[in-house]
Amino acid sequence: MRAVGVTEFGGPEALHLVDVPEVHAGPGEVRLAVQAAAVNPTDTGGRSGLYARMAGGVPEMPWIVGMDAAGVVDEVGSDADGRLAVGDRVMAIVLPSGSHGAYREQIVLPAASVVPVPAGVDLPAASSLPMNGLTARLALDRMELQRGDVLAVTGAAGAFGGYVVQLAKVDGLVVVADASEDDTELVRSLGADVVLPRGEGFVAAVRERFPDGVDGLADGSVQNAQVLGAVRDGGVVTTVRGYRGEDADADLARGVRVLPVFVRDYGQNTEALDRLREQVEAGQVTLRVADVLPAAEAAEAHRRLEAGGVRGRLVLSFV
Numbered sequence: 001m002r003a004v005g006v007t008e009f010g011g012p013e014a015l016h017l018v019d020v021p022e023v024h025a026g027p028g029e030v031r032l033a034v035q036a037a038a039v040n041p042t043d044t045g046g047r048s049g050l051y052a053r054m055a056g057g058v059p060e061m062p063w064i065v066g067m068d069a070a071g072v073v074d075e076v077g078s079d080a081d082g083r084l085a086v087g088d089r090v091m092a093i094v095l096p097s098g099s100h101g102a103y104r105e106q107i108v109l110p111a112a113s114v115v116p117v118p119a120g121v122d123l124p125a126a127s128s129l130p131m132n133g134l135t136a137r138l139a140l141d142r143m144e145l146q147r148g149d150v151l152a153v154t155g156a157a158g159a160f161g162g163y164v165v166q167l168a169k170v171d172g173l174v175v176v177a178d179a180s181e182d183d184t185e186l187v188r189s190l191g192a193d194v195v196l197p198r199g200e201g202f203v204a205a206v207r208e209r210f211p212d213g214v215d216g217l218a219d220g221s222v223q224n225a226q227v228l229g230a231v232r233d234g235g236v237v238t239t240v241r242g243y244r245g246e247d248a249d250a251d252l253a254r255g256v257r258v259l260p261v262f263v264r265d266y267g268q269n270t271e272a273l274d275r276l277r278e279q280v281e282a283g284q285v286t287l288r289v290a291d292v293l294p295a296a297e298a299a300e301a302h303r304r305l306e307a308g309g310v311r312g313r314l315v316l317s318f319v
């Protein structure tokens with residue numbers, strides 16, 4: 001069975017086609033014939049060995065990354081929840097470990113991590129939604145903002161940031177987002193109420209518009225301490241790379257709460273994933289695919305991702 005993985009950690013070139021044993025769905029699980037797997041920034045940390053080093057121990061090779069899959073259910077285990085049947089076109093979040101990553105043409109997953117694809121959406125586009133859509137939902141849920149509150153979003157042109165903007169608008173928030181000049185129209189089209197230049201001047205620009213600061217901030221560009229100043233005293237920030245405000249005593253002292261979010265917490269949140277499906281069908285959430293590459297060209301996909309500036313997700317095809 002074909003997969004894309006590494007047998008030695010390294011740069012993009014370490015990724016290559018590998019052969020892995022067939023797998024079968026156990027109780028509460030389904031098996032997918034994967035047709036599309038999105039390429040996310042976190043995949044580069046898996047490929048390089050960063051996460052394996054953090055976990056310690058001897059890594060299981062081949063090591064297969066990938067957190068998003070879309071395909072067709074081809075096996076349903078006993079005690080699966082009854083929602084899914086062989087032949088269903090589905091999308092799923094994958095919590096990778098060792099050889100269990102989304103870059104493989106066959107994967108077994110908890111049924112709870114799998115939902116039907118949105119009507120009218122192709123599998124590559126569907127594969128771009130689960131992981132980042134769920135992370136955006138999780139960040140918004142953790143912040144517990146109220147309708148009418150103001151939310152700032154950095155990295156708004158990216159996958160996570162873009163979904164935060166769209167979901168926040170559905171939640172009734174006022175959204176102020178960052179963008180480069182080239183991305184301004186895109187970010188506006190996602191629904192941001194106010195679009196301000198990204199980068200160093202962002203905090204000052206937010207404060208000019210909202211002198212007391214914003215109620216919440218989702219930091220998709222991972223600017224950490226640099227952007228906490230945009231948030232009002234007692235406001236809340238969600239971070240996506242584990243940052244807890246450890247070097248920002250002054251902001252913590254004025255009551256700013258910094259909450260790291262990890263999508264693992266929503267890895268089996270079927271209701272949230274299915275709600276994202278509905279929101280795509282309702283036109284509230286839009287899917288953006290930059291390019292679809294054959295699985296054998298995964299190295300090229302990682303090179304392009306790491307070069308920066310990709311808008312929309314790169315997707316590997318296993319068809």
Ligand SMILES: NC(=O)c1ccc[n+]([C@@H]2O[C@H](COP(=O)([O-])OP(=O)(O)OC[C@H]3O[C@@H](n4cnc5c(N)ncnc54)[C@H](OP(=O)(O)O)[C@@H]3O)[C@@H](O)[C@H]2O)c1
Nearest residue numbers: 041042135155157158159160198221240261262263308309
């Ligand atoms: N904790 C979790 O569970 C979780 C889940 C999902 C994602 N994440 C993390 O969330 C982050 C965003 O993911 P993503 O998929 O949305 O990435 P993405 O699509 O690459 O978006 C990131 C955006 O931030 C922009 N950016 C980078 N540096 C910036 C800076 N200094 N100032 C302003 N903007 C900047 C990027 O622009 P350029 O392309 O021009 O650089 C891009 O538009 C990643 O670090 C990812 O690993 C974490």
